[in-house]
Amino acid sequence: MERDLLAARELAAGLAVRAGRLQLERRDTLKMGAPKAHVNDVVSDVDIDSERLIVDALLQQWPDDAVQAEEGHGRPGTSGWSWIVDPLDGTRNYVSRTGPWSVCIALYQGDQPRMAVVHDPAADETFSAVDGRGALLNGEPIAASSEPELEKALVGVSFQPNPRTKDRAGRVIRQLLPLAGDIRRIPAALNLVYLAAGRLDGGLALDTNLWDIAAGALIAREAGVVLGGHGPEFTTELTIGSGPALWPTLSEQVREVA
Structure with a gap:
């Protein structure tokens, strides 16, 4: 089944902007829910309402x-097309006001990504x-x-804040920090679109x-x-990215310890 991907991008971008506006408007009145997978895996009522806004409109x-x-x-669906939605990637940044966050929407045909949008509400930037x-970026071409x-090199690092992953991240940062120009910790979707x-x-x-990285990737x-990743394809366990010139050096250093 064919699909107008440019029209899908226009709709997804509009929904991401609407969700971002909701997040900005309700930041002072949000309500926190119980942590999910671990104590640092936080969620708010704004996450849930943003997702409902997006998914209802898509369906x-x-x-x-x-x-x-x-x-x-x-x-589940029957069309062969799948939407991958993270309504608020970087919830802890959002609720604590300590950094950026984004709205992420990707469209897959089977297992192939076909369209993607990442919107940064605070900066009013839409990557697609x-x-x-x-x-x-906001309709203008971008390049690595x-x-x-x-x-x-300035290198972005993203990781889940659970004990096992923090241990892995510590090894990678100890490896890279003396070698790289500098390191920034940011949510995964923005890491990818900043690349x-x-x-x-x-x-x-x-x-x-998958919802953290599908759109940004x-x-x-x-x-x-x-x-x-550890092989030629990135995975949710390990995603490495760079421009072609830096790739041999960066991938070797990360794979050695990740």
């Missing part, structure tokens, strides 16, 4: 599609991509960094979920970012 337009969504609004058509030297925009020269994410690849 109104394409009622036969499947949905994978972080806060429980997923469902359609398979084979390049990556955009050409920096070849790790000692000059796409050339703001970061390299990045890695440990123990994510397509945008990064469409911008010329090389992505991989």
Whole structure:
């Protein structure tokens, strides 16, 4: 079944902006729920309402599609198309006002990503991509960094804050920090789209979920970012990304300890 991917991107971008506006408007009145997988895995009523806004609108337009969504609004489908939704990637940053967060929507045909949107509400930036058509930031083309030297590179690091993953992240940071220009810790989706925009020269994410990286990964690849993991394909366990010039050095250093 064919689909107008440009129209799908326009709808997804509009929904991401609407969800981001809701998040900004309700930041002072949000209510926290019980932690999910571990004590640092937090959720608010704004996460849940943002997801409902997005999923309801998508299914109104394409009622036969499947949905994978972080806060429980997923469902099977029959069309062969699946929406991957993270309504608020970086909830702890959002609720604590200590950093950026984003709204993430990706569309898969089977197991292939075809369209993606990542919206940063605070910065009013919308990153997007359609398979084979390049990556955009607020409608303008973006491209990966050409920096070849790790000692000059700015590297983003993303990881789940559970004990096992924090131990892995500690090993990676100890390996990279003396070698890289500097390191930034940011949520996974923004890590990937900052790679796409050339703001970061390299990045890695440990123990994510598909909804954390699905949208950002397509945008990064469409911008010329090389992505991989322990093998040639990135995984939720390990995602490494950089421009082609930095890839051999960065991937070798991360794989050695991750």
